[in-house]
Amino acid sequence: MPIVNPFPGGTILGYPRIGRRRELKRALEARWAGRTTDADLEATCRALRLATVRHLAGLGLDPADGSIPSSFSPYDHVLDAAVTLGVVPAADYHVAARGDGTRPPLELTKWFDTNYHYLVPQIGPHTPLAFADDAPVRWFAEAAHPDDGGLPVVTRPVVVGPVTFLLLAKAAADAPAAFHPLDRLDDAVAAYAGLLAALGATGAPWVQLDEPALVADTVTGHLPAGALADAVARAYGALTAVPGRPAILVTAPYGDLRGTTGDHLAPLAATDVEAIALDLVRGTAPAGPVPGLAGKTLVAGLVDGHNVWRTDLARRLTQATALGAATGAGAVAVATSTSLLHVPHDADDETWDATHGRDPRLRDWVAFADQKVTEVTTLARGLAHGPDAVADQVAAATAALADRARAAGVVVPAVRARVAALRPADQTRAPYPERAAAQARRLRLPLLPTTTIGSFPQTREIRAARAAWTRGDIDDAAYQSAMREEIARVVTLQEDLGLDVLVHGEPERNDMVQYFAEQLDGFAVTAHGWVQSYGSRCVRPPLLWGDVTRPAPLTVAWTSYAQSLTSKPVKGMLTGPVTILAWSFVRDDQPLTDTAAQVALALRDEVTDLQAAGTAVVQVDEPALRELLPLRREHQHAYLDWAVRAFRLATAGADTATQIHTHLCYSEFGDVIDAIDRLDADVTSVEAARSRMEIVPQLDRAGYGRGIGPGVYDIHSPRVPSAGELTELLTLAATSIDPALVWVNPDCGLKTRGYAETTQSLRHLVAAARAVRSTLAGSGR
Ligand SMILES: Nc1nc2c(c(=O)[nH]1)N[C@@H](CNc1ccc(C(=O)N[C@@H](CCC(=O)N[C@@H](CCC(=O)N[C@@H](CCC(=O)O)C(=O)O)C(=O)O)C(=O)O)cc1)CN2
Ligand code: MET
Numbered sequence: 001m002p003i004v005n006p007f008p009g010g011t012i013l014g015y016p017r018i019g020r021r022r023e024l025k026r027a028l029e030a031r032w033a034g035r036t037t038d039a040d041l042e043a044t045c046r047a048l049r050l051a052t053v054r055h056l057a058g059l060g061l062d063p064a065d066g067s068i069p070s071s072f073s074p075y076d077h078v079l080d081a082a083v084t085l086g087v088v089p090a091a092d093y094h095v096a097a098r099g100d101g102t103r104p105p106l107e108l109t110k111w112f113d114t115n116y117h118y119l120v121p122q123i124g125p126h127t128p129l130a131f132a133d134d135a136p137v138r139w140f141a142e143a144a145h146p147d148d149g150g151l152p153v154v155t156r157p158v159v160v161g162p163v164t165f166l167l168l169a170k171a172a173a174d175a176p177a178a179f180h181p182l183d184r185l186d187d188a189v190a191a192y193a194g195l196l197a198a199l200g201a202t203g204a205p206w207v208q209l210d211e212p213a214l215v216a217d218t219v220t221g222h223l224p225a226g227a228l229a230d231a232v233a234r235a236y237g238a239l240t241a242v243p244g245r246p247a248i249l250v251t252a253p254y255g256d257l258r259g260t261t262g263d264h265l266a267p268l269a270a271t272d273v274e275a276i277a278l279d280l281v282r283g284t285a286p287a288g289p290v291p292g293l294a295g296k297t298l299v300a301g302l303v304d305g306h307n308v309w310r311t312d313l314a315r316r317l318t319q320a321t322a323l324g325a326a327t328g329a330g331a332v333a334v335a336t337s338t339s340l341l342h343v344p345h346d347a348d349d350e351t352w353d354a355t356h357g358r359d360p361r362l363r364d365w366v367a368f369a370d371q372k373v374t375e376v377t378t379l380a381r382g383l384a385h386g387p388d389a390v391a392d393q394v395a396a397a398t399a400a401l402a403d404r405a406r407a408a409g410v411v412v413p414a415v416r417a418r419v420a421a422l423r424p425a426d427q428t429r430a431p432y433p434e435r436a437a438a439q440a441r442r443l444r445l446p447l448l449p450t451t452t453i454g455s456f457p458q459t460r461e462i463r464a465a466r467a468a469w470t471r472g473d474i475d476d477a478a479y480q481s482a483m484r485e486e487i488a489r490v491v492t493l494q495e496d497l498g499l500d501v502l503v504h505g506e507p508e509r510n511d512m513v514q515y516f517a518e519q520l521d522g523f524a525v526t527a528h529g530w531v532q533s534y535g536s537r538c539v540r541p542p543l544l545w546g547d548v549t550r551p552a553p554l555t556v557a558w559t560s561y562a563q564s565l566t567s568k569p570v571k572g573m574l575t576g577p578v579t580i581l582a583w584s585f586v587r588d589d590q591p592l593t594d595t596a597a598q599v600a601l602a603l604r605d606e607v608t609d610l611q612a613a614g615t616a617v618v619q620v621d622e623p624a625l626r627e628l629l630p631l632r633r634e635h636q637h638a639y640l641d642w643a644v645r646a647f648r649l650a651t652a653g654a655d656t657a658t659q660i661h662t663h664l665c666y667s668e669f670g671d672v673i674d675a676i677d678r679l680d681a682d683v684t685s686v687e688a689a690r691s692r693m694e695i696v697p698q699l700d701r702a703g704y705g706r707g708i709g710p711g712v713y714d715i716h717s718p719r720v721p722s723a724g725e726l727t728e729l730l731t732l733a734a735t736s737i738d739p740a741l742v743w744v745n746p747d748c749g750l751k752t753r754g755y756a757e758t759t760q761s762l763r764h765l766v767a768a769a770r771a772v773r774s775t776l777a778g779s780g781r
């Protein structure tokens with residue numbers, strides 16, 4: 001029963017919020033620093049919201065029918081939902097995000113398999129849960145009835161859906177063990193019902209409820225069979241019954257609603273929601289008619305919201321045209337697969353020229369957020385009026401893709417040959433006991449050796465020097481000497497503090513991935529391609545477009561310089577292959593495992609060069625190991641296999657007496673414990689302070705018998721931990737496993753911290769290590 005397509009001009013699931021020039025970052029940081037008021041911050045946010053929806057209208061999305069999402073957030077959209085639902089009082093918004101003197105911030109964790117981080121709401125049996133704040137209603141009204149004389153825009157408010165909200169929340173600390181936030185579904189649904197009624201009363205024709213949890217076994221895997229389908233049926237059964245509500249679009253970005261652990265499309269399609277958005281980039285369309293879809297609009301996520309490569313319009317138009325008949329959907333609308341939150345604003349913000357590390361050919365191969373909106377409107381026109389209506393645009397996309405496929409650098413035969421010649425021995429080091437003995441003889445470290453994760457505070461002076469160098473205001477020599485001075489300062493500080501394994505502090509790195517991408521062939525970097533990582537923090541993910549080679553050593557000069565200043569060992573510091581892939585926009589024309597092997601080989605050469613220069617300890621960071629874990633269980637094994645292989649390829653060139661460290665953070669390690677073991681690193685540092693060393697016995701049970709550095713304090717907050725508290729945590733670690741395996745370090749790098757708190761915290765860390773050492777010595781261990 002065909003119905004009318006509600007979004008005939010196409011739609012997108014969300015748009016970047018940080019601002020084209022990071023206006024939101026600057027406004028937030030100015031507010032936190034006390035330089036501005038709440039009213040100033042709100043004025044910037046409001047201006048950003050209006051400018052964004054009007055900009056989207058300018059790009060061709062319909063300003064009158066709810067095609068333009070209202071997807072703004074001042075800090076995080078999960079926190080926003082928590083405020084809307086009364087879980088966090090509106091007045092505590094910034095405390096929940098950042099903490100204050102007494103209250104810690106909410107926990108920050110990965111949003112599905114992306115480099116975006118959300119704040120984790122805590123919900124117990126008695127946590128307030130009722131419609132409490134009408135920001136989505138106000139934002140709708142402000143755009144629909146602007147008081148500035150500008151273009152009115154009828155937006156589609158976007159809110160995290162009830163099932164996903166509760167599944168992402170964690171049980172409050174004082175909740176009974178059997179409690180799960182999903183137990184509060186009825187209360188949550190009542191709160192959403194209040195929101196929907198208010199939106200309807202303000203005239204919103206549509207609301208978008210995001211339910212990515214429905215594609216992720218990593219989030220739902222613990223639920224009993226049928227629980228999720230039941231939750232979907234209850235939630236959307238109740239919400240569709242709200243009188244006067246807007247039409248409901250439920251989205252399921254980042255993957256497939258159907259997997260071996262269950263079909264979550266069927267229960268959703270059985271409800272009376274008006275539209276369902278499927279991610280047809282990561283997931284696939286149902287091959288046959290889906291009961292219930294006949295009266296609904298299938299919002300087809302055909303344009304990749306999570307990567308930057310130009311869409312194959314010919315292929316996607318053919319697919320769009322066939323979707324209605326194939327799935328039995330009542331109407332088909334064209335959309336992005338996910339929010340555009342994960343991609344930069346506009347490819348035209350960049351100058352594409354080789355001297356800036358941006359091969360001009362790339363401009364035609366990519367689509368950033370604004371280009372993606374145009375791809376959506378083009379496909380929508382083609383779907384409505386036939387391929388002839390968009391023949392020129394389709395032909396241009398096809399030509400660009402063909403150009404990309406045959407361009408020099410995309411396939412480099414020598415790289416292919418090196419990967420093809422790899423043998424299992426290339427991933428294998430000497431047995432651990434042999435390595436441990438050789439390293440102990442070489443390094444002569446005390447029991448419970450102290451170290452840091454690599455970066456020291458990135459001060460304003462460091463950033464300013466780099467900005468000046470990038471602008472050409474200072475020359476290479478001046479920049480180098482500024483960084484060397486910084487390294488010397490950091491080495492002296494660490495010697496004064498009495499740390500055992502030193503680092504150079506990473507001042508020369510703008511970012512732990514971008515820095516490497518700037519030096520490797522096969523990558524391009526951007527100057528303005530900022531993407532929000534969390535709150536006000538942004539990254540510029542590099543574009544990994546071609547076969548990867550290392551034209552020259554990457555880090556050896558800095559590490560050697562630091563080592564020349566001290567007799568203590570200085571740890572070389574590299575970013576691992578999986579993390580380089582996870583935090584880049586990776587070519588989509590070959591399997592990730594092949595790309596990972598190329599990056600791994602470039603790093604392998606760096607490890608052996610560091611070693612040849614006398615470096616005795618090399619850390620290869622893999623903080624994103626857990627991030628790339630596929631959301632569906634059936635794909636996880638294959639991923640972990642190639643991820644482990646890539647890490648081992650990168651590190652197995654190290655001699656027996658060279659100590660390989662790795663570092664993991666932002667992780668729920670449970671799912672990857674076995675893979676951590678298979679990395680075969682000599683020492684692994686992990687985030688552990690917030691979970692009170694939970695990981696230590698977990699690793700022990702898994703039979704992990706190598707060095708382990710459970711982070712003893714959380715670096716995400718400026719709070720200085722006391723020596724007593726660190727002693728207690730360290731004692732916990734050193735008594736639950738063999739103390740000979742335990743290292744002492746913070747949770748993660750210190751680059752976002754200031755020097756005052758860093759120095760004090762590290763002083764306490766060294767004191768704690770010394771205290772526990774002498775206790776252990778006294779007890780004869
Ligand atoms: N890629 C990546 N993903 C990650 C992490 C990470 O380190 N890297 N860590 C985890 C948490 N995520 C994080 C993401 C970003 C930052 C962060 O600190 N970002 C910085 C930007 C870092 C950077 O690229 N710095 C550049 C550019 C800095 C800059 O903004 N410069 C000014 C000019 C500065 C001046 O004149 O003083 C400008 O361009 O306007 C540099 O140092 O060169 C920020 O938002 O402020 C921290 C953690 C997980 N994901
Ligand atoms: C996000 S993991 C960070 C590891 C890096 N070596 C640092 O210390 O900053």
Ligand SMILES: [Zn+2]
Nearest residue numbers: 623665748749
């Ligand atoms: Zn880390």
